[in-house]
Amino acid sequence: MPEVDTRPLDAARRLAESGDLDGAATIFAELVADPDEPDRAQAAVGLAVVLGESGDVPGSRAAARTALATGHPEFAAQAACLLAGSFEQEGLADQARAAWQAALGVGHPAYVPPAHMALARLATGEEEAERSLRDALATGDPEIAPQAAQRLAEALLEEGEPGEAARVLLEALSVPDVAEVPRLRVMLGIAHLELACAEFSGAIEEGGDVETGALAIELLARTLPLRGRDEDAERVWRYGLDSADEDLAGEVRLRLDRDL
Known part of the structure; x- marks a missing residue:
């Protein structure tokens, strides 16, 4: 006959998977009650999960705190995350933050x-x-x-x-x-x-030769709409067209009109 795995932890897990939450909780609770139980941390997490699924929020949190207190590198971290999620569901932000900090403290x-x-x-x-x-x-x-x-x-x-x-x-x-x-x-x-818009703006502010200034105005005016800033682009074109430097204004007009 095939060997049957009779570990209480596995039995509790199978009961939980089959929907027998009360039966699973009973076994998990027995394991948690034994301070010398090697699977105590994992059992406490299991108990927290099944109690949470059963609607016993206080009991679930108590089991999770027990698992967290064991300091187990994996299951204590799981317990902290369970606590945090439970607190977040109720809008208890301060308690949730503390639980997430505890998860960080475990370091898994x-x-x-x-x-x-x-x-x-x-x-x-x-x-x-x-x-x-x-x-x-x-x-x-x-x-x-x-x-x-x-x-x-x-x-x-x-x-x-x-x-x-x-x-x-x-x-x-x-x-x-x-x-x-x-x-x-x-x-x-x-x-x-x-970044490009910032550089083009800087070039316009610093001035320079007509060709460079007109190019900077065009590039800025054509780039701004890509960021949803059509009105800013119109202002840039207008700035160039209204320039007191007639050569610059004329060059900007040529650049604006070439795609019209």
Whole structure:
């Protein structure tokens, strides 16, 4: 006869998978009650899960805290994430942040990246959010790093820092097997467009010869609509056309009219 696996932990898992949550909870609870049980941390996580599915939120959180207190490198981190998710569902942001911090404290590499992202989501201020996003990016996780880079780059672009946004996106693109490469490249292009606009504006402000000035005006006016700034583009054209320098105004008119 084939050997039957009678480990209580496996038996509890099978009961949970079959829908017998009460039966699973009973076995998990017995294992958790034994301080010398080698599978106590894993059993506590299992108990937290089945109690949560049964609707016993306080019991689930108590079991998760027990697992967290074991300090197990994997199951304590899982327990912290379960606690954090439970608190977030009820809108308990402070408790959720504390639980995600606990997950970071355990230090399991599988749970550190999502914990940083969660802390960015729950941040109470822009600086705190940026710090968490940079920490998430620094993990080099191929799924989390691009998410962090995109959010961070969007914020930096809104703050008028396209150079730093480009650096962040390049850092994400350097991650091995990184996800969302096309999206990262599009955002990098947007950052470069913003950088180009800044350079064109600088060239216009600094003056120079007629040809260079007219070229800078044209390039800026034709680039701004790519960023949805049609009115700004019109103002740039008008600036060139109304220039007191007749040669510059004439050159700008030629550049404007050639595509009409």
